[in-house]
Amino acid sequence: MSDILQKSDTQEIVVDEIFPHAPEKLWKTLASGELMGRWLMVPTGFEPVKGTQFTFQTTPAGAWDGRIRCEVLEAIPNECLVFAWKGGDEGNSGYGSKLDTMVSLTLSPAEGGTRLRLVHSGFVTPRNDSAFASMSNGWKGVIRNVGTIAGEPE
Structure with a gap:
């Protein structure tokens, strides 16, 4: 069997929003561990x-300890934050299945403010279908939270 036929299909989550804030305000919200704890989860070591x-x-869940292991792959102030997102366990199915993905948060100028585009890629079908379904809805709320926090007075 060829390598192409052996590869699994992958899916990605895309959330694209325009906020009436300067890129610097959104970046501050994305790049602060304290603020990240408000819009996503509290990070350790970010x-x-x-x-x-x-x-x-x-x-x-099951054999998975619930820890999501991440590594910053790219961080360009006021432009993008990209990190690996790994968790789960090979022995689990559904929630807690092995996950090896990437999250990309990109800022770009837009009429009336700044576009924030999130791409969470690498969900392997069918192994990660459960994570893909729950995170597809979850990221929409997370991105709205980023916009709300960025709009708060300093």
């Missing part, structure tokens, strides 16, 4: 510096 490894803790 710094917006390439190579930084950090974690999130969520509900464990």
